[in-house]
Amino acid sequence: MLLSLDLDSETPLYEQLRNRIIIGIATGELAEQEKLPTVRQLADDLGINAMTVNKAYALLKQEGYIAIDRRHGAKVSARQQGKVDAVPEPELERKLELLIAEAAIRGVDPSRFHQLCARIFSKMSYQP
Amino acid sequence: MLLSLDLDSETPLYEQLRNRIIIGIATGELAEQEKLPTVRQLADDLGINAMTVNKAYALLKQEGYIAIDRRHGAKVSARQQGKVDAVPEPELERKLELLIAEAAIRGVDPSRFHQLCARIFSKMSYQP
Amino acid sequence: MLLSLDLDSETPLYEQLRNRIIIGIATGELAEQEKLPTVRQLADDLGINAMTVNKAYALLKQEGYIAIDRRHGAKVSARQQGKVDAVPEPELERKLELLIAEAAIRGVDPSRFHQLCARIFSKMSYQP
Amino acid sequence: MLLSLDLDSETPLYEQLRNRIIIGIATGELAEQEKLPTVRQLADDLGINAMTVNKAYALLKQEGYIAIDRRHGAKVSARQQGKVDAVPEPELERKLELLIAEAAIRGVDPSRFHQLCARIFSKMSYQP
DNA sequence: GTGGTCTAGACCACG
DNA sequence: GTGGTCTAGACCACG
Known part of the structure; x- marks a missing residue:
């Protein structure tokens, strides 16, 4: 999945990142259980602060979109069919x-x- | 039209105000050409600063939702039928x-x- | 000369009026020495406050575009060829x-x- | 670029500031992508309130002359060659x-x- | 450290 | 009486 951020946008970078990942999950570009890049990796790729990526991941985790496993990093949550x-x-x-x-x-x-x-x-x- | 703001919301007060007025226009609670409360009146009613209301009005004006007439204050813009x-x-x-x-x-x-x-x-x- | 004002404009009414009259003079719609409507007449025609027309006329007089004669009302100034x-x-x-x-x-x-x-x-x- | 404001002018300070910056961009005194002073810095330099500078910047941003990047402050927009x-x-x-x-x-x-x-x-x- | 938001309070232009 | 402008000062979101 190709991520691009608009540095001049009104929308904060961490929120743009969150939004793009949610759309990626919904469209299937990011499969269930797929591993996301590490915070540092993604920050380097996008040329932004690691704290910003961290904030996006934390938000996505809190909202249930991704799970963060200390050993394996972040991955897309399994869809909770029952919890629809x-x-x-x-x-x-x-x-x-x-x-x-x-x-x-x-x-x-x-x-x-x-x-x-x-x-x-x-x-x-x-x-x- | 009853306006209520959520002081604890992430959304800035002026933006909440703008959003509520747009919904009011769309639902017809605020009719075309209807006069809006004065900046000071609305600020008093909502218990917020006049500049915050001013900012909401200025934004709505810039977006074309309302017009500000120096003689009569702010009013809902006529719908531009042709400009759809x-x-x-x-x-x-x-x-x-x-x-x-x-x-x-x-x-x-x-x-x-x-x-x-x-x-x-x-x-x-x-x-x- | 047909005058129309935009009540929702940023530009104050008296200034819109002044601008239109200046353009009228320049294009020749208003001839040299031509008599302008009385303040009251024009205010009635435009549906605005007489004070607003008065302010426009006073400004035009001060700038030399019109002359105000107590007996004959306002008229377009003669062009001062020497003063170019x-x-x-x-x-x-x-x-x-x-x-x-x-x-x-x-x-x-x-x-x-x-x-x-x-x-x-x-x-x-x-x-x- | 040297900025000076006329405190006695009819033109609001934020508008004078906007005008000067636009001329600066057009003449090349301010290069594309050049960083503008921070809101507070410029306010201090000019001896005016930060909100006044803020308003000028917000206007310039809305008109597309500058972009505000949360990481680096305000900078002159790239000229949109195609959008002429x-x-x-x-x-x-x-x-x-x-x-x-x-x-x-x-x-x-x-x-x-x-x-x-x-x-x-x-x-x-x-x-x- | 940056811009964004908000307040309280003031004065002014417009009509 | 209305909105527009400006100030001083504060706190917060973002990075």
Whole structure:
């Protein structure tokens, strides 16, 4: 997986990194149980501070996306089939509401929005 | 429209305010041309500094959501019917991709996600 | 001459008014010695405060563009042929420098800029 | 680059600062990718508040003239060679129209105006 | 150490 | 009375 960061972005580097890894997991670019680069390795590759990568990994671990094993480093968590959310999280709903509000004001109608979602979903390998 | 801010949130106060107003416009709680409270009034009501409200208003103005008329203060912009985006903005797509990735990993399937979108869209008054 | 103001503009109303009248004089829409509407008349026509029109007229008078005669109201000043600036004012130069800097950064080259100036000048009737 | 502000000017300090930096970029006094002083440093040098400098930087960033990199502070944006405007912006045209009207009334003829533009352009390093 | 956010308080331009 | 500008001073996120 190729990672590229935008140094001039509003989004903090550690968050960009987190986001890219989550998308990588969802699309299958990063397989379940796949080993991630070490903190130092990734920091060197991206030319950023190791602390920044560490922060991204810690966040991903806390959110359950990856597991950090002292012996084997970080790897993508196994998908917890049983733990599937019955109801989408309020957080997701809150973010989606804002996105849809912005889109609606700009004249994006529900069917066009739905098409866009479908297109993005089709790139995800995590569909049951 | 009832506005409430979360002082403990990561999201800056001015951004929370901006987000709430955008949702208010999209849902129709705030009608086109409706007058917003004055900067000082809203700051008093929310118990925050006037400059924080000022920053939210300035951002909304810059993004075209509201107009600031020196005679009557801030009001919701008229919807530019002609200016509807032919294609959703790349920014929207980028944010939506991350949201869908997070949802997909949590086991939300396309049809459930679609239902959620439809439900949110139904609250918006901005459908053509 | 048709005057229209943008109530949502950054530019104060009295300044918009002043600018439009100056352009009107330069293009010849307003002839030398032509009588301007009374303050009250213009304020009513534009739906703005009489004080705002008054401020625009006072500014134009101070700058020498119009003369205000208590008996006959405001009229466009006669062009003072003798008083032609030998050297463009530093104020003009300062404003033009900023405009050209912005244009240059955006990739507008001197010849394109010159064409634009020529096109605008051709609309002015005040060429000797 | 030497920056000086006019405390008695009508033009807000943050806007004077923005204007000077834009001219600095256009003339090449500030090179592409050159690092700008930190907000606090510049505020101290100019004897003004850091928030005022902050506002100028935020504006320049929003307009694309500078980029703010969390690691190294603010720096002049790379010129987007591909993104050159095919047609000068209406904003530029509007401002130029007023400037030319004022000049024409004062008796500045097209050729003199053209000379002035040429002289200013010759100080800009941004010519292709 | 950097910019980002926020506050309290002040004065001014505009209308 | 409204928003715009500015100050002094503080704390925090990011790296």
